Amino acid sequence: MIRLSHISKTYHRGKDVIKAVDDVSLEIKDGEIYGVIGFSGAGKSTLVRCINLLERPDKGGKVEIDGEDVTLWPDRKLRELRSGIGMIFQHFSLMPSRTALENVLYPLRWRGIPKPRQLERARELLKLVELSDRENNYPRELSGGQKQRVAIARALANEPKVLLCDEATSALDPTTTGEILQLLKKLNSDLGITIVVITHQLNVVKDICSRVAVMEHGKLVEEGDVFRVFSNPRNEVTRRFISAATPLSKAEQMASLPGVLHLQPGEKFVRLTYTGPGVSEPLISAASNRFMITMNILFADVDLVEGAPIGGTVGIISGESARIEEALDYMRQKNVKVEVLANG
Ligand SMILES: Nc1ncnc2c1ncn2[C@@H]1O[C@H](COP(=O)(O)OP(=O)(O)OP(=O)(O)O)[C@@H](O)[C@H]1O
Ligand SMILES: [Mg+2]
Known part of the structure; x- marks a missing residue:
């Protein structure tokens, strides 16, 4: 579903050169839940932002989605690319002056769907995330977990094949984290959606991912089946991660x-x-x-x-x-x- 080949991303700040991502190649299969883990600053967010081209990788890097080299796509096709790839974030990024329902309706407006059908679809999505009873609430009236559910519903509006989750549970307490993870798992198995989870929480990976990539200083230092990586870590960073959590x-x-x-x-x-x-x-x-x-x-x-x-x-x-x-x-x-x- 996603194939990244030799992805690098270099930032220039005055004289400083920051290599946020350094020659990362990996493959994410259709329908899997794939984890990217690493300490702060490792380059995880930058890497996933390259998947939907919110960041353009440096020359030589290639991003293929479902067999298509999207790095060759012109900028005007990027909306199409991004509507096929939903994204959720740590701080939910909801529009504060719109209700839960209006937030979910928002991405549907562009698609030439008749108004009543848009409304119906937005309500279906809120039902899917078990938030039907909160459709008229504003974000400030919702708990963190409920806000993330709205954000998930909104991310699913365009029926994406891929959902990118950047620290989606990092601002939530452990119980709510567990609930959101179970929801992601359900969406993965019911809708077959491919999910990429970025996190610095080892338990998130343990709970829902089948494969994991470990990043450090922009590089991918270890990759494999979650069980193999946890039971027999090959890299020092991975070992540090595991020992910090147990x-x-x-x-x-x-x-x-x-x-x-x-x-x-x-x-x-x-x-x-x-x-x-x-x-x-x-x-x-x-x-x-x-x-x-x-x-x-x-x-x-x-x-x-x-x-x-x-x-x-x-x-x-x-x-x-x-x-x-x-x-x-x-x-x-x-x-x-x-x-x-x-x-x-
Ligand atoms: N727009 C930017 N301009 C300059 N440097 C940047 C930019 N975005 C990220 N960086 C740098 O790139 C490196 C990787 O950042 P990134 O946000 O990808 O890390 P991360 O693994 O997501 O960290 P965290 O767990 O804290 O979210 C960091 O050193 C960061 O300061
Ligand atoms: Mg990040």
């Missing part, structure tokens, strides 16, 4: 602070990380029974990514030392990454 990364700190862990001789302080599908909590009790060890779990963090568990457990193992080794080997065989962070 308490499991605090284990090193615990191990290095004197007096936090009171390990008895023979005990081991371990972190078990699930790195492949098919692992789950019962493994620990299975190992405990089988090798007569005990695992005192200090904390755990397990998430489901595309239906498979990902995450891990941190705790103290005690038992006979040979049996502890056997238990750890057993877990390694079951696809668990075992790290011994301290020995008693």
